[in-house]
Amino acid sequence: MKFPEKGKGRHEIMETLKRYRAGDADWRSGRIFAYTFHAGQDAEEIAKEAYMEFIHENALDPTSFPSLVRLEREVMRMIAGLLRGDKQVVGNFTSGGTESIMLAVKSARDRARVEKPHIKEPEIVFSRTAHCAFHKAAHYLGLKTVITDFIPETFLTDVDSMRDAITENTILLVGSAPSYAQGVVDPIREIAELALEKDLMFHVDACMGGIMLSVMRDMPDFDIPDFDFSVPGVTSISADMHKFGYALKNASTVLYRNKDIRKHQIFAETSATSYALVNPTLLSSKSGGPMAGAWAMLKYFGREGYEKLFGEVMEGTKKLIDGINATGDLHVLGNPQMCIFSFASDTINVFQLADVMAKRGWYLQPQFSTDKSPLNLHITMNYSSVSEVDEFLAELPEGIKEVKESKEPLDINKIRQQVQMMMESFGDDAIEHLTAMAGISNDELPQEMALISCILDSLPNEVSKELLVEYINDLFT
Numbered sequence: 001m002k003f004p005e006k007g008k009g010r011h012e013i014m015e016t017l018k019r020y021r022a023g024d025a026d027w028r029s030g031r032i033f034a035y036t037f038h039a040g041q042d043a044e045e046i047a048k049e050a051y052m053e054f055i056h057e058n059a060l061d062p063t064s065f066p067s068l069v070r071l072e073r074e075v076m077r078m079i080a081g082l083l084r085g086d087k088q089v090v091g092n093f094t095s096g097g098t099e100s101i102m103l104a105v106k107s108a109r110d111r112a113r114v115e116k117p118h119i120k121e122p123e124i125v126f127s128r129t130a131h132c133a134f135h136k137a138a139h140y141l142g143l144k145t146v147i148t149d150f151i152p153e154t155f156l157t158d159v160d161s162m163r164d165a166i167t168e169n170t171i172l173l174v175g176s177a178p179s180y181a182q183g184v185v186d187p188i189r190e191i192a193e194l195a196l197e198k199d200l201m202f203h204v205d206a207c208m209g210g211i212m213l214s215v216m217r218d219m220p221d222f223d224i225p226d227f228d229f230s231v232p233g234v235t236s237i238s239a240d241m242h243k244f245g246y247a248l249k250n251a252s253t254v255l256y257r258n259k260d261i262r263k264h265q266i267f268a269e270t271s272a273t274s275y276a277l278v279n280p281t282l283l284s285s286k287s288g289g290p291m292a293g294a295w296a297m298l299k300y301f302g303r304e305g306y307e308k309l310f311g312e313v314m315e316g317t318k319k320l321i322d323g324i325n326a327t328g329d330l331h332v333l334g335n336p337q338m339c340i341f342s343f344a345s346d347t348i349n350v351f352q353l354a355d356v357m358a359k360r361g362w363y364l365q366p367q368f369s370t371d372k373s374p375l376n377l378h379i380t381m382n383y384s385s386v387s388e389v390d391e392f393l394a395e396l397p398e399g400i401k402e403v404k405e406s407k408e409p410l411d412i413n414k415i416r417q418q419v420q421m422m423m424e425s426f427g428d429d430a431i432e433h434l435t436a437m438a439g440i441s442n443d444e445l446p447q448e449m450a451l452i453s454c455i456l457d458s459l460p461n462e463v464s465k466e467l468l469v470e471y472i473n474d475l476f477t
């Protein structure tokens with residue numbers, strides 16, 4: 001598309017934009033078990049109104065927009081309270097879980113530079129169940145990742161393995177509350193004790209659970225393990241608002257036990273010919289919209305509103321888990337404590353099931369196998385999905401039957417052998433051949449994902465990463 005010579009009218013612009021959306025996931029339908037969070041029409045409208053009200057205000061300069069300082073302080077006090085932090089606990093509003101995690105990792109790195117200057121090659125230690133954002137943070141910040149075992153039956157971080165992985169270069173341990181993939185809450189107390197014993201920072205990734213688990217803790221039906229600032233040894237926590245705070249994107253929070261730790265997050269520079277720059281977070285110019293939208297959701301729901309919402313979501317989740325386990329072909333992995341979980345199968349290829357269900361309008365997210373766990377599909381249950389549970393469970397056996405009767409069943413073991421052979425035969429050119437085998441083209445986004453996911457699952461990490469980078473590099477042209 002060329003740069004337009006002449007401007008267009010409002011109507012045409014908006015119509016074109018709406019048309020572009022035709023192939024998108026219908027996120028209000030409740031059939032999309034990932035990516036989006038919808039708490040109903042009222043919440044959506046209030047969040048949008050608050051968001052739009054502050055969309056132009058710029059958090060770059062707190063002195064010009066004191067309203068944003070106030071909003072950020074208030075959001076932080078509300079979230080710190082939920083996470084049982086005392087007055088010393090401080091934090092900032094960020095664009096998402098990834099930014100919150102990157103900032104927590106940066107704070108740990110920069111604090112170690114001051115307090116442990118003998119460490120020249122800092123390491124962060126976490127289980128394979130932690131979110132990829134920690135790999136990304138380490139990649140961006142020049143840190144070494146040390147990946148530890150998880151317990152195969154429970155998907156919990158194996159704390160003994162974590163202990164063994166700690167070296168004199170370790171600066172930070174990580175736990176999840178809960179992990180995205182299987183929705184289980186790590187043994188935060190045990191990891192915190194280890195962190196204290198070894199004098200290490202300890203970040204709890206509560207991007208998914210920060211708000212929801214905190215509210216559920218005080219509800220009678222749930223037994224939520226401690227994962228927050230009530231646990232000595234926890235030094236920072238990330239808690240997203242654009243997930244189970246039901247705020248609009250981009251909205252997350254990162255909190256620290258005290259200002260002495262948080263100060264390592266902040267960047268300032270005064271040597272340029274321009275204005276004095278001081279940024280607590282990654283973004284410099286930063287719209288006030290997401291913050292006002294998130295603040296509005298906390299005020300709109302309050303504890304009572306969230307309890308009602310989460311109660312219904314958990315009821316739906318239980319029904320969904322029981323229904324999936326009752327199919328006889330599928331089983332839920334681990335012991336999920338919130339409303340996110342995954343399931344696997346001994347009888348069918350679940351990646352094919354995801355494709356079959358996608359044709360019926362359901363989105364289930366493929367997740368890869370490891371040497372300790374099978375291929376599986378992820379479900380994030382949100383409020384708009386509660387009303388769809390019965391229909392999903394009614395359609396699921398039909399989907400399973402369709403996969404079983406498929407004329408082209410995908411046998412993951414055969415695909416692994418084929419991929420291995422191609423790697424050996426084609427060496428450096430293997431990626432090109434694998435891309436062709438998967439039917440990936442840059443002209444159109446793939447309609448079916450099962451074969452692509454199986455191939456990615458079969459490749460060594462370094463190769464699948466390269467394939468994905470090449471694909472995305474070619475996609476955005």
Ligand SMILES: Cc1ncc(COP(=O)(O)O)c(C=O)c1O
Pocket residue numbers: 095096097098099101131133176178179180205206207208240252
């Ligand atoms: C546990 C966990 N941490 C971090 C993230 C990253 O969050 P974001 O996508 O908002 O950057 C996610 C995203 O799903 C997550 O589930």
